[in-house]
Amino acid sequence: MxxxxxxxxxxxxxxxxxxxxxxxxxxxxxxxxxxxxxxxxxxRNKNHLIYTLIEESVEELNRLIRDIANTDRDPLAKMESIARTYVAFGLDRPQEYEVIFMLHPEEIPRYPKKKFRKAREGYELLAEVIREGVDKGEMKEENPLKAAYAIWAQLHGIVSVVVNRRLDTRISVNEFINHAIAHLIRGIQINSHPQVTI
Amino acid sequence: MxxxxxxxxxxxxxxxxxxxxxxxxxxxxxxxxxxxxxxxxxxRNKNHLIYTLIEESVEELNRLIRDIANTDRDPLAKMESIARTYVAFGLDRPQEYEVIFMLHPEEIPRYPKKKFRKAREGYELLAEVIREGVDKGEMKEENPLKAAYAIWAQLHGIVSVVVNRRLDTRISVNEFINHAIAHLIRGIQINSHPQVTI
DNA sequence: TATGCTACTTAACAGTGTTAACCTTGTGTG
DNA sequence: CACACAAGGTTAACACTGTTAAGTAGCATA
Missing domain, CATH: 1.10.10.60 (Homeodomain-like)
Structure with missing residues (x-):
């Protein structure tokens, strides 16, 4: 070797x-x-080594999400499945997750753009599911990419709260995840848009 | 001195x-x-120094949120205001935010419980606003504390995505924040609960 | 045989958190 | 007044860290 x-x-x-x-x-x-x-x-240095280390983890997560996105289930079910898969990945492999989503990219300014694009593949896949949901009348959303980022942020928040032990001990982790994902789905589902005044 | x-x-x-x-x-x-x-x-050591350093930042953020929670505006408006305040704090003061919400607490196992409780005050305040919203018929939620954590996670996700530069350059930061907060409000607002099958 | 390249090594620089041991200075007590 | 003691500092040292510069075997080719 x-x-x-x-x-x-x-x-x-x-x-x-x-x-x-x-x-x-x-x-x-x-x-x-x-x-x-x-x-x-x-x-080149330690940062590059570590980024190389997690490269295949990124691809693995992307593959998991791609496999869900490419099934022909209905978009809402796909979205829930993606959400659960993402959270499960973060909780199962917190060390890799931390590097993938918590490190500042300015620490490796010479990181190839191609690889940054790879790290963004998940957002694109989610945006595609949302577009599909809008087309099928299951979701309402004007800008699917923006919505994908909002949902991604929410998923990241869920993982962070649990991994960083910010969750109240009175609340069980599983209940919290179920609740948060339900909350997330409600945010994009159709019929859930009364007069909002933001 | x-x-x-x-x-x-x-x-x-x-x-x-x-x-x-x-x-x-x-x-x-x-x-x-x-x-x-x-x-x-x-x-005692560097960690304790740093935690002392951000103690007053935590109190400042709590105070900002408490002041909103204690007004007599309607609960949905309060929630939006709290959300915007939280995100603004995170973006304005990323260095303090990072320590407050991204550091692993196991690194300071001897940290007094009283101070951990203080760091949780925000969740409690938000839960109270949700309870109020449920009472006034503006929100639907069975477990306000759990919902508060879900919303907190979402806010943390919003801040993280922006601070860690994970946002697509095609999306403006302000638009993203507006979108994500609207999404968040929709998740708890009444009339937004059709048949969800989670 | 001599050259040059590849893949490694050693030594060193400049930094890190933290501990043990020592010293100085001011105060209270016999 | 002299002594003891404690508070609040000091220096030296340990065991690490990432990283660079310079040196060195071993091997392939001209």
Whole structure:
């Protein structure tokens, strides 16, 4: 196995086991029995290594969502399924989730635009489901992309509150998720637009 | 001025100017012209210092929300106002916001419970507004506290998406916020509950 | 055989949080 | 007045961190 692949393997394991704040170049290198500076022959710096580490996690999440978006269930059901899948991913794999959605991209200014676009694929897929819902008369929405971002924000909020332990102990996590997703669906469903004065 | 207060003053300025990841004990101490270890005579460690730093920010945000909650406007208007205030706070003061709502609390296991309760005051206030809305027939909600957390999650998501630069450049920040808050209000408003099958 | 490249190493820089041990200064007490 | 003691600082050190510069084996080619 090439050193590059070995670095990625050990790095990924460390990310999952110990979290982003407990990863270090020296620890990764030490586990492979190589000097820490060798990593710099294969990755520009730590940030690039970590972004490479989670690249396939991003693709995995996208694939999960794409598979739901491409079924022929009705749009509202798809949206709920996407929402649950997203939240489940965030809760199952908080370490990767944190890197994917909580890190500031200005920390890696040279990150290729192509990869940023990949990270945005989920929004596009959700927007497509909303367009479909509007066409089929299940949803009301003038700007599906904007709505997709609003819903995404909501999902991110749900994950954050749970992962960062901001939820009141009186409330069960599952009940909270069900409630929040129901709330989310209500926000876009048709018949739910009385006179709103914003 | 006592050294403790001076540490807090300089620390706060550094937090606002340079962000949490660019604060260091030595830098704070250096600016006051004192040794770094002196800080440990006044704060248990760096985490405790930082949490003390943002304590008054938490109180400020609570006060803003409390002032809205205590007016006699109708509950829906109050909720929108609280939502806008929360988002504005997060965008105006991202460095403090990050510490308040994005840091993992397990990093300070000895943090007094009283202070955690203070950080939760916002949820309680929002829950109270929802209860009021239900009583006045403006909102429909079985569990106001749970709903308050769902809405809070949504607000946190809105702030996160913008602050972490995850918003598509085709979408203006203001439009997005307006949209997301409208979406949020729709989720709890009465007449917006057709047959949802979750 | 000599050159040059590839993939690595060692040493070092400049920083980090934190602890242990020491010292100075002001105050209260015998 | 002399002594003890505590408060509030200090210096030195430990064990880390990311990153760069310079040096070095081993191998392929001219």
């Amino acid at each position: 090439s050193l590059r692949k070995e670095i990625l393997k050990v790095g990924k394991r460390m990310l999952l086991d110990e979290g982003i704040s407990n990863i270090s170049m020296r620890k990764i290198a030490g586990e492979i029995d190589v000097s820490a500076t060798s990593i710099y022959l294969h990755f | 006592s050294l403790r207060k001076e540490i807090l003053k300089v620390g706060k300025r550094m937090l606002l100017d340079e962000g949490i990841s660019n604060i260091s004990m030595r830098k704070i101490a250096g600016e006051i012209d004192v040794s770094a270890t002196s800080i440990y005579l006044h704060f």
